[in-house]
Amino acid sequence: MKGLLIIYSYKFVLHCAIEPDQKNLTIISLFFIYLVTMIGNLLVIVVITTNPHLHTPMFLYICFLAIIDAVNSSNLIPRMLAVLLFNSSAVPYGPCLLQMSVVYFLGIVEAHLLVVMACDRYVAVVYPLRYPSIVTSKVVWVSIFLVNIIALAILTPYLVYVRELSFCRTNILPYCFCDYSTMVQISCTNDPKYIVIFTTIITGVGGLAIILFSYGRIVVAALKISSADGKKKVFSTLLTHLLVVCLFYLPLMISYILPGIGVQLSAEAYNVLVIIAIMVPPMMNPIIYSFRNKEIKGSIYRLWTRKRTTPDSH
Template identity: 55%
Template sequence: MVNTSITVSEFILECTATICVLALIYSISMFANLLVIMVIILNPQLHAPMYIYISTLAVIDLANGSILIPKMLSVLLLGSPAVPYGACVLQMFLVAHVEEMESLLLAFMAFDRYIAVIYPLHYTSVITNKKVGIGLLVSNILDTIFKLHILFFVGELSFCRTNILPFCFCDYSTMVRVSCNEDPKYLSSLSVAVTVSGVFPLLLILLSYSRIAMEAMKISSEGGKSKIFSTCVTHLLVVGLFYIPLSLSFILPGAGVMIPTETYNIMFTLGNVVPPMMNPIIYSFRNKEINKCIYRFFARKKSALKGRK
């Protein structure tokens, strides 16, 4: 039997998630990341490379959550599963872009800590605001170009069976699976892209933190040693929450391994929704300088409110 292509103007999302959990995670993520961005912008002493990385991570986390969660909530609360074709492709591309930018940024941050710990005397000359800005801009441009092949491949897909995507989001590998195209290039290219843009930065992160841990072993002070190990462990926890589920959800389908729908949904959601809530806690609220600025910010607000009374 010959498959007959149909014109698809929209996709239907099948969403199974907990509304309260999603709403809580999104609220915490929005508040925490907006607070971090605002505090760093308002305090000139925080206009340094490490804090530029932290604020950029907060912007990426805001974008990631805002691209995914509002639509997921609208599907669950309002019963509006239909997504126009163009909007679905745009969401898919933006999610892939912010995921890759977060991957690269975490690698930059690990390298920043590596230089700060291993070569502290050279830090100010090696890591500067200008170099950080150029690095972020160039990586953003290159990643956009690198992801354009997805748009070309999506344009080649034809649909003859269904336009239902069994998830709360628009996803490239799922779109390929429900299409009528059998060419393995559509999924194998995804595995290659994730390996290059995801696995390599992860290796750099692991190498950086392992080298930092080795340097910490040489410190005689137990307090200093435990502080460095605590930082490494907490950072690697967030890295694991981000990388492991997303890498597996992209690489395995591309390698021909079928993942159950519910498992894939959990892996993708976990990798995209939880880190934006955890990152401000791990990278920002545990930082003494940011904590001081946040305290002063709320103290001024409290004093201003008392003055009005």
């Protein structure tokens, strides 16, 4: 009991590796990213939840993605701004562990959700006539539930191990928020690299392989479409999805695989990779997935003009 009280009274000090001449630009950039992220994602959530005509599988997945992005950004950016603006760098052990858990949990959920969304588009393009009977509302909610259960199962080993870490050298985390890898780096406990490598293979390499396979089949099916407009629409959607996937997967895989195999990244390089992977996609997702969509743009217009939504004639 005494050991638990000691560890829970422990405090970490967040150290953002940002040059003094870049501090103001970083603060402005973070504030802009957070503002755009919250406005975009909250608008998507409101539009989809209030419009019954958008309660289809694709839009339900987009709505869940917007919720993940809004929560994850709120978990990270305000704390980073507090560190940079008010030098509020001391974080108790409990809140630090909570922030780390939320970051990892939502990251794993989003990784698997992107896989589910790729499979959804695969069925829609390759089996268009059977799509309504295959991807039902029940299937959507079950898949979302399973994505969360899988993420919790993958997160559990991290939570078990991180509670066993001892910190005898320093309490300074060389980053702007609490992160598993940085906790391991400053601890006095041997790092079981297999945890990072194993989970990265499952969530990163495995998920990316399924996404690429699905998109490969979509390309083959799109080439068989006789209509030029139909091909253009499919390839336009495919390229935007791939952009989001690359922004999300590649920096995270690099930042976790390299330290996992013993390659040390500089604090600046690690910061850039994680910021790109965690903060840029939530800002871009509403633009890429939603605001280019005619149904959502029409719903936003009706929301702002306070016009009632009427069912389509067809």
